[in-house]
Amino acid sequence: MALLSTHDLTAHYGDFQALFGVDIDLNDGETIAIIGANGAGKTTLMRSIAGVLINGRDTVSFNGDAIGNATADAIMAMGVAMVPEGRRLFPSLSVEENLLIGTYGRKNGGHWNLDTVYDLFPILKERRNNPGTALSGGQQQMVAIGRALMSNPRVLLCDEISLGLAPVVIRDIYKAVPKIKEAGASLIVVEQDIGQAMQVADRVYCMMEGRVTLSGTPATLSRDAIHDAYFGAAA
Amino acid sequence: QGARIKLGYVSPQSGPLAAFAEADNFILSNFASSAVAENFEVIVKDSQSNPNRAADVAQELIIDDEVDMLLVASTPETTNPVATTAESEGVPVISTVAPWQPWFIGQQGNPGNPDSWEPFDYAYHFFWGLEDVISVFTAMWAQLDTNKSVGGLFPNDGDGNAWGDPNVGFPPVLDAQGYTLTDPGRYQNLTDDFSAQINAFKQGDVEIVTGVPIPPDFTTFWNQAKQQGFTPKAASIGKAILFPQAVEALGDSGHNLSSEVWWSPSHPFSSSINGLTAGQVADAYTSETGKQWTQPIGFVHALFELAVDVMGRVDDSSDGDAVAEAIAASNLNTVVGPIAFDGAGLPPFAAPNICKTPLVGGQWRLNEGGGYDLVIVDNSDQPSIPTGGTMEAIS
Amino acid sequence: MSDHTTPYAVHTGTKASKIAGVLALILIVVLVALPAFASRSLIQDMFFILTMLVLAQFWNLLAGYGGLVSIGQQAFVGIGAYAMFGVVILAGLDPIPAILLGGVVAVLLAIPTAFFAFRLQGAYFAIGTWVIAEVVRLMTSQWQAVGGGTGTSLPRSATRELMFAEAIESLFGVRSAAARDILSYWLAVILAVATIGGIYWLLRTKRGLALAAVRDNIEAAKSVGVDAGRMKWVVFLVAAFGTGIAGALIYLQKARISPDAAFSVTDWTAYVIFIVVIGGIGTIEGPIVGVLVFFILQSLLADYGTWYLMLLGIIGIIIMLFAPKGLWGLISARTGIELFPVRRRLTGGALDIQKSKTKQSEEAPNG
Amino acid sequence: MVTPASMLALQNVSKSFGALKVTDDVTFDVPEGQALGIIGPNGAGKSTLFNLITGNLPADTGSIHFEGRDVTKVPAMQRCISGVGRSFQIPQPFTHLTVYENLVVAATFGRQSTESDVMRQCAVILERTELIGKANQTSGSLSLLDRKRLELARAMATHPKLLLLDEIAGGLTEGECHALVETIKAIHAEGVTIVWIEHVLHALTSVVERLLVLDFGRVIGIGDPDAIMESKEVKEIYLGIDV
């Protein structure tokens, strides 16, 4: 049985419907990637899973429990952590405080703590007393990831963690993925950069206009199929 | 005899001035159980201590309830809007518990220009005036050995502006009697700091403090004065220390504060309705409510005495002009003394509408077992009212 | 773009609004004629309702349409009233023209106020306006010529010889006090009709659209050429003018003024906010519903003093918690009624073709 | 140098948010009547550049000329009135207004005319952007696709001389995309200068005559679209394709 899955998930912003019956599965130990154009609903999907958007009870299940109607803090306490789109560091907190706040709702003494996170991203140790927002984009992204790791999650949701980063920085960040998996987390990675997504993911879902239009393993998906699913048609 | 005579009564039963109306229920129920009451219907309205609301309820009483006469009590904030409304509606009104200057001058369009002042056709008022309180205060001070240097604490409100007025208030009289007055200026009510006044008083070598602050301001002032080492020999204060609770709020430092006394159980007057003496009225209040007597009791009582008397002298109570004439012709001995609108002791412009009642001076004395008593210490203007002691300096 | 369709046209009215329009005209006639058959107390109640309605409409214009949550509108009520008293007492002007002057002085006060307050945002703006109103109140209480902190009354000579009052006295055969009430009432009717009419007109012009656009999204509004800053100024000054006039009128009827009363944040801003919010903010109907509810509560309960005020507070809290769009919001959500529609509906042209298409497809199964 | 014929010219424009420099010494110009495409990775500063051109954000340094006039300090609404129209990447409709009313605001204020004058033009723009059927819906209820159409329509309603389009083709089907391209071509053919940010490259390249690549707020290439697309940097940095 899947560790985490969604069933017929829908989402609305006011009058506007952003998701139309999305089904995805994440198996234990697996990394899946969600790709799709701007506004396809990837972030909305992440927010629905994380409990920022509340849905029907049975739309999301985690570890056998129906958690669709649980609030974000409860879901986080169960072990689903999110690296939100756009980093979203707390400007009033220093780098170290930003990391520490990650343990607020879940303290379980797993692999990840301040030391191991600093080992993963050594630059953060140097900048630990800076305000989080004084870092470069890539460093900020490292803090956001470290913050989510501090709770030693079972599932880590990463929303466009390479957004706005230089390729070399992206490479650094993605280098951390194997270590994260090693420590026992399964990952859902949202990416616009298809190449990047294909590299890390065991399976890929492609979304368009609030629906999953394609899914499969990277090896079985042709560039053309992705392109179709991505933009609606071939160029 | 047909319909009952309708009286409208407005007072501040809630809000910051509510202490003034505390005895209202006692007096109204006494009145209702008296023999004359069956001719009257009294409609009571609460001004909520808000001048806007006071004017509104006066309008309601006149227009909706069609009262024959309005009665109103307690501070210019209540009496003035009601009297102004009644006057412009042509309904007679009797008012009390506000010194006559703020009542009369405060209702004039331009208080600064005496030539523009006009008398009223329907509004009548009985109480004492600033000249009386000045006379009482100076007489009390004269009992002490002081340097005749006075500090004034006058807020920027109806009472404060009248007391501090350079023409009709304290300054000219004090000047004439050889006192020097240090008046730092009008302050706003609910001020949190009186260092400026205290410093000015210290500089002026002030030994006597007077004024009409509201209770919280006086507490603030008095504590700060003590903290900052300013200790006058006498403090004669209007309004703030009128009520025993206000003095009790000062803890022990209220001892020997002095104030004007408009009515007390020892006033040698009695009610024209039931013949009870001032002392008996006060006792009845204490036994009925368990509370210490307060000064407005007598005046609210007298308000109804006068209403009964006036209505007894008119044929048609709904004829406003006739009622007004009857008020003007009053000559009645009430529980606060004789009331007649004969202009005694008043300047000509105020003579038609105002009657003055007697005023003496008193001092709050700390009891052995806690609580304070108001002791009359000066009766030089009203020898008929007995004193209970002599003026003592604040230690 | 086909030529066998009607040309494009824009409609704003709805069926309900047309009926409402006719009813409103009848209502205005009834209001004007009211003094001929109503009691004085009804006239006074109506005066209260109408003037509070005017204040509420202007506050609603500010906060509901302009996004300017001011808790300092009492400054304009007070300054309008004091300006009127000032010129009547000191310059001997007749109170009726002095009312207009109250509005003008309020605008003069609004200019520096806006200059300052527009630098502030949100809660800062709200508190800033409150402090400015306090400053104006304190300054006014230093103005000894009109009684300082004590306050003053309109000279009886001025109220007695009020413009038009004599004509009304003989017309209705009433006493002068009643004639004055009728006169103030008529002025209140004129002011209320002009206010509602004027605001409705404003909302139906392109400026009304621009206001709504600024409220929805200020950056996008700027990007399509809307001068958001100027809209704020216009709304603020118009509201100050109307509020100042209402203040002068209210105190003409009261004939007595004091700084604490005229600049009362509770009476002239807090209750007004209650009215707007209870009725429904951001609609013209809301303040009308709100003022009626407020009046009914007040006349039923005001004699219960503290309990009345407590109840008023509780009602305000409950409405805010459970019906944030107010009573009118509830009504119009249920019924879809809009008495003052501002929505433009485009008809004709390609829309006609579409309509006939959908009609056909709707009819087809039946046929 | 500012050539007289240039519609838009930026000179050494920079903008930072705190420590983050998102526009770094950008200089380029767009001749009148040209269509320029802008590409670059997410967060490269493309939308920020638009905000600087329209005046929604003030530039820290540098100058911006529109039709030869220095507009660096001119407020956004004034720039719109003088002919700069824009769409927003994240659609920003006036949600409480109807689609038609959205256009009326833009048309009456953007070109300073009266409502009756613009009614027909607004209707025509709605027809061209396939929104006419939804003219009387509130724009808050529109789907993303229609919101993007509304962005274009509203920008057109201001009657711009310079039209700035920010990712309006994302998520369109082939047919829709084709229709959009035709519309933009038609606008372009009417002589409107266009600057278009787009990730859907085939759509972009079928319209624009010149392409600008932005990375880390810096212009790393500008010129003929085919040449730019073939360059190694663009393939690596932007497309994420290993060459």
Add this chain to the structure above:
Amino acid sequence: MIWIDTIIQGVLLGGLYALFAAGLSLVFGIMRLVNLAHGDLIVMGAYLILLLVTMTGLSPFVAAAIAIPFMFALGYGLQKYMLNRVLGEDILPPLLVTFGLSVVLQNALLEGFSADSQRLPTGTLSTASVEVAGINLGVLPLLTFGSAILVIVALNWLFYRTELGRAFRATSDDATTASLMGIKPANIFAKATGIAMIIVTIAALYLGMRSNFDPNIGPARLIYAFEAVIIGGLGSLWGTLLGGIIIGVAQTVGAAINPEWQILAGHIAFLVVLLIRPRGLFPRAVD
């Protein structure tokens, strides 16, 4: 000498205003909540202390300590069940709800305790003074000022040195992202209001010992508290203290020129500061 005295008295007065303002600052800083009932809550706290004092005969200080848990619980409940429901972008709903609360509180107190003015018994404390370099300083004002500083120091410690403080700041920055960290914003806000009510109780203690109070005096002090918070800068606690001092000194200096100017001077100082720095003296980097 008089000028030095005037300024020192103003500083001490500023301590009182800062104490009134500290709770407001906390709540305003964390959730942008404009609490119009703050003044009335202080008055309510004073009545609670008075009630305890008259019932048990304890000293006001002990009574205040007993009142603190009650006030915390009240604040917690108030926020959790009422105010949380109206928090959001729009400042109007909380403005109205707290205004409604203010009206209800004032009148409930009036009904329960009458309009009589009351005072907490202080014995000789209220008039005691110490002389420092020729200037008489009241012991009570010194205590008030000292307590204000203690409160600010304690709040700063809570804010910057504890996990709860981190959660406060994080939630204040971005409640949605905070919930992704396992923080329940609703409970955090309730705790913040609870803590604010502890400070309210301390303010009530000094208000009640300094002068008379009655159910209606809340709003008059509220405006000074707001001024102190705003000119200090949103969320800056030391700024609030400085803001209180600025208002206090402006008032005493204004009064020394002419008592007519006392309160006006405080307001004008507020306006001048905002004219120069529209976001206050120590604004936060982000709002």
